Amino acid sequence: MLKDKEIGFILYKVAMLTKNDFSNRLNVIGITSGQFAVLKVIYWHQKNTNDLGLSPCAIATSVECDRPTTSGIIDRLVSQGWVERFNNPDDKRSYLIRVTDKAVNKLEELEYLYSESCNTMLKGFTEEESTAFKNYLLRVEDNLKK
Numbered sequence: 001m002l003k004d005k006e007i008g009f010i011l012y013k014v015a016m017l018t019k020n021d022f023s024n025r026l027n028v029i030g031i032t033s034g035q036f037a038v039l040k041v042i043y044w045h046q047k048n049t050n051d052l053g054l055s056p057c058a059i060a061t062s063v064e065c066d067r068p069t070t071s072g073i074i075d076r077l078v079s080q081g082w083v084e085r086f087n088n089p090d091d092k093r094s095y096l097i098r099v100t101d102k103a104v105n106k107l108e109e110l111e112y113l114y115s116e117s118c119n120t121m122l123k124g125f126t127e128e129e130s131t132a133f134k135n136y137l138l139r140v141e142d143n144l145k146k
């Protein structure tokens with residue numbers, strides 16, 4: 001079997017191409033795919049709960065990224081005005097993160113760019129094939145997490 005036809009190599013290549021496609025779309029707005037993931041987690045948390053915000057640790061867990069990397073992403077989002085930090089009312093030693101109006105106002109456009117990227121990736125797939133593909137990837141993810 002040729003190395004470029006092995007499943008691991010194909011997955012790696014597809015992941016890189018997918019990330020590059022989405023990153024190129026996001027460059028127009030000036031954020032990275034990692035920043036988008038963090039914004040989305042914070043936004044949906046705020047929208048669907050009564051909580052004031054999320055801790056950096058909760059964000060890192062949600063995006064499955066280490067805490068230092070997530071902290072760096074949060075720092076950049078704060079400096080660009082996408083999110084804000086505020087003192088945690090339940091623990092004065094920590095802080096929480098919430099999206100700003102700037103992020104809320106841009107999220108629809110960001111979601112559209114994400115949708116365009118997904119549509120490009122799945123071009124030519126039927127609805128059933130797309131669903132099966134997603135389910136296969138979820139099974140692979142589950143296998144690797146065990």
